[in-house]
Amino acid sequence: MPINLNDTGDEGPAVKPGTNEHELLSVLLDHPDMGFSPKELADLTDVPHSSVHKTLSRLQDKGLVRKVDSYWAVADDVAASRIANVVSLQQIEAEYGDDAYGEDDEWAEDAPDLGENA
Numbered sequence: 001m002p003i004n005l006n007d008t009g010d011e012g013p014a015v016k017p018g019t020n021e022h023e024l025l026s027v028l029l030d031h032p033d034m035g036f037s038p039k040e041l042a043d044l045t046d047v048p049h050s051s052v053h054k055t056l057s058r059l060q061d062k063g064l065v066r067k068v069d070s071y072w073a074v075a076d077d078v079a080a081s082r083i084a085n086v087v088s089l090q091q092i093e094a095e096y097g098d099d100a101y102g103e104d105d106e107w108a109e110d111a112p113d114l115g116e117n118a
Contacts, residue, residue, distance in 0.1 A: 014062050020047045020055045025064060028072065032079035035071030 015021045023045040027036070038056065042049040056072050059065040066075050074082075
């Protein structure tokens with residue numbers, strides 16, 4: 001029986017929006033070439049200082065962040081993936097940014113009605 005090699009068994013994203021993990025990771029992703037102390041991360045986010053260390057440890061266990069001396073940064077492969085996504089999106093914008101569908105809604109008048117179940 002064949003198996004799906006891409007099935008990791010996870011039910012959702014590694015970090016859920018609205019969590020302490022998400023807040024800390026967002027700051028680190030915005031500055032992939034910098035490291036922050038836990039105090040700096042607490043000052044930059046709404047994450048209580050008492051929760052920063054535990055949250056960073058969980059992110060490290062997931063392979064999303066790394067610790068260099070007493071500073072925390074986004075993991076190299078996560079930063080590379082984020083940069084690749086930005087570059088890809090910039091390329092799409094450069095290639096297709098002036099498409100007619102984005103400029104006005106007149107095209108919608110010519111679209112067929114797919115009914116209420118569409």
